Amino acid sequence: MNHVPSLSSLYDRVSRVVPKAEWMFFEDDVRAILDLKRRRNAVILAHNYQTPEIFHCVADIVGDSLALARKAVETDAEVIVLAGVHFMAETAKLLNPAKTVLIPDMGAGCSLAESITPEDVALLRQAHPGVPVITYVNTSAAVKAASDICCTSGNARQIVESLGVPRVIMIPDEFLARNVAKETDVEIIAWHGHCEVHELFTAADVRQLRENHPGVMVLAHPECPPEVVAEADFAGSTAVMSDYVGAHRPARVVLLTECSMSDNVSVHHPDIEFIRPCNLCPHMKRITLSNIREALELNRHEVTVDPAIAADARRAVERMLAL
Template sequence: MTRLDSRTQAVANPVFVSAAQRFGIIERPELAFTPAVARETEHLYEKVKDFIPAIEWPVYAPYVHAINRLKKERNAVILAHNYQTPDIFHCVADIVGDSLQLARDASKVDAEIIIQCGVHFMAETSKLLSPEKTVLIPDGKAGCSLSESITGADVRLLKQRYPGVPVVTYVNTSADVKAETDICCTSSNVLAVVESFASDTVLCIPDEYLAMNVARQTNKKILTWKGHCEVHERFTAAELLAYKEANPGIEIIGHPECHPDVIAVCDFAGSTSGMINYVKDHRPSKVLLVTECSMASNIQAEIEGVEFVKPCNLCPHMKRITLPKILDSLLTMTEEVLVDPAIADRARLAVERMVNLKQ
């Protein structure tokens, strides 16, 4: 690979030097399914062969091979959320997990560059926790319906309406919103976060269903906001009951971003990591995961003897991240994620309080 050094361009703008200027741009390699590429990616195909037909692997393999070589050259680490497709999750990711896991790991990585395979708020969170690192997202338009449901101005109005009430903000929000909150939470630690306050009333925003579900587990009064995940809000209790009737003995594992009526018919509810651990620990003969459908494929590749029934609700935002975009991101050092210094310190504090909270 040939590097086109563009660091000298930084002289024109002494205030901001882009990642492309700092690290240089690398020419696009030839992408061909050569015998060497086939040989070096063979062990990775074994992980995804149930989801990618053999006839299609020659399309994927050159990207996988190029990405895995280039991330070493760039001293980059790839963080991938559990909702990424199997080719990303199993073939190029260095660290995988839910929002809390990725937030914690982002603060510990030694690499200079973080490639965030997830949605934009996750990349912002990585930048908050590792401000000295370069954080890239392969597609800056990978948004989130929850994140877009509320603004920092909305939170300020809520604080005026409920003075003195602690504000717990779901990590699925922008840095602007995090900067107005006392502490962040994820679906895996929301109850612990809520219970950490002495106050008998807590604002839990913006996910209405997450707040409603945690309200059933605490004696505190939970105030919320009408934000919803466009994937999880589509599931219904009637749909799941129909699956139960059609599949005797099936275990249904739900995500707390679903409506409480949906959670009520589930055998277990938890974060994406909690769902994965439940399946690994209990090994049900047949299971349905009430969440984004790529996760079932990712688990299925690791767990034998479990049949996954897959109602497929895709997240269009997560699916904006693809192997070609990851490669382009590494080559061109785009799209760089930056957080306004005016809000970064306050937003970082809210995230650090969450990460450091003892479970």
């Protein structure tokens, strides 16, 4: 936080994915955000799906949902700005109840979080007595509070097998549950929620990619349909996909996930060709440099969690983080 990079050095980081003409419109906001972070003792947590000018130029902590949850606990900042979607900001607040947590746009939601309610969880428990409920972090705090433990796409199999039971309920992502079920002997009861980005990919897309781009390595997010994962060379969370690219260094690669992921990973690998048949997340794209700046200037929009559910929701998240 003490060393402030120059605007020119920041642009050097993203010059391959952000045109100079576009950067000229970003510079004033970037400069202001860097100053506001110092003055307010604030940090910005940015998900892998944020655009490069946010991810590489103003964010202090970046990663997938699991990384952001873990690192949110470690920050000593007084203010946390979550450049991501609402459930991520709620999770940051759960883990930092005494700190101010801001989200630049309250409309940044998630189709998975909207696909299930605490009442749905209660009905699942009634239908399957004694079966533990594993809740994907892409859910509201209220749904987390109704569950036994949380998981992310990066640790879902580990969480399933850690419980030592023959059957679990995994909510709300049906495709994640079905993909994990293929990797474990534990029976998984799924819900019918889908990510509006990942459900758009098809097995035919993968076959066409291979036909049009010979030798391409295809990496898929486990929120994709199982038939897509089956056609891919590898499947993993956004963090795992990024690590895979760095470790294997394919000449040509495609990441079947949200658009900005390829831009952000490609910054570190200028020698790798990234094919980009991606889908945009309309919620992630509600976060911009300008509304991050406004969040810090105006303390907008503060995220709170109902104390009546916060303790149970925090327990579910902390139980995941303890593994």
